[in-house]
Amino acid sequence: MGRSQQTFSKTEKEKKRLKKREEKRKKMEARKLNKEENGSNGIPMAYVDHNGNLTDTPPDPSMKVKVKAKNIEIGIPKKEDIEEEFDPIRKGKVSFFNDSKGYGFVVDVDTNEKYFMHISGIIDVVTENDKVTFELEKGQRGMNAVKVKKV
Numbered sequence: 830m831g832r833s834q835q836t837f838s839k840t841e842k843e844k845k846r847l848k849k850r851e852e853k854r855k856k857m858e859a860r861k862l863n864k865e866e867n868g869s870n871g872i873p874m875a876y877v878d879h880n881g882n883l884t885d886t887p888p889d890p891s892m893k894v895k896v897k898a899k900n901i902e903i904g905i906p907k908k909e910d911i912e913e914e915f916d917p918i919r920k921g922k923v924s925f926f927n928d929s930k931g932y933g934f935v936v937d938v939d940t941n942e943k944y945f946m947h948i949s950g951i952i953d954v955v956t957e958n959d960k961v962t963f964e965l966e967k968g969q970r971g972m973n974a975v976k977v978k979k980v
Contacts, residue, residue, distance in 0.1 A: 921974070923959045935963055935974045950975035 875883050879892040919937055921944075926933030931948035933955070944965065955961060955977060963974040 917964050918962050919965065920960070920962055920980070923955050923957055923961055926955060926957055933957075935961060935977065944972055944974040945970070946974040946977050951977045953977070953979040955979055 873885060875885065876887050878884050878888045879894060919939070921935040921937045924934045924936045924943065926946075933946050935944050935946050936942070937944065944963070945968065946963070950966075950973065953961075960980045961977050962980055963977045965972045966975045967973075
């Protein structure tokens with residue numbers, strides 16, 4: 830005589846599956862009754878108005894802005910050349926300088942921006958925390974401090 834193929838875990842899984850199916854059916858009936866009582870159509874619609882805000886009323890078609898495809902810029906727009914100030918000589922402080930490698934950084938006193946300086950652009954001998962004057966020049970990776978003089 831053969832053994833029954835029904836094991837304890839199989840019966841438990843079957844019970845869980847049937848229980849889940851019954852709960853789902855009850856939830857569906859509850860939603861259906863709620864819809865009939867309240868007259869709701871389900872999930873309300875959300876619209877986006879001409880300012881990009883979510884609203885529950887449809888947007889006014891007269892407020893729609895037409896955008897031409899050629900006016901849409903894809904990517905980062907090119908930077909314009911930096912306008913030269915009236916006084917190109919700036920004041921700053923050396924925040925870091927490495928004599929052996931020949932480079933360092935200058936922090937502008939007015940704007941607190943950090944600029945790279947190379948030993949080829951240094952006129953006087955400078956060390957860290959020295960007050961200097963310098964001019965800016967466009968380099969490969971941004972603006973570089975050149976004509977660096979100790980004050």
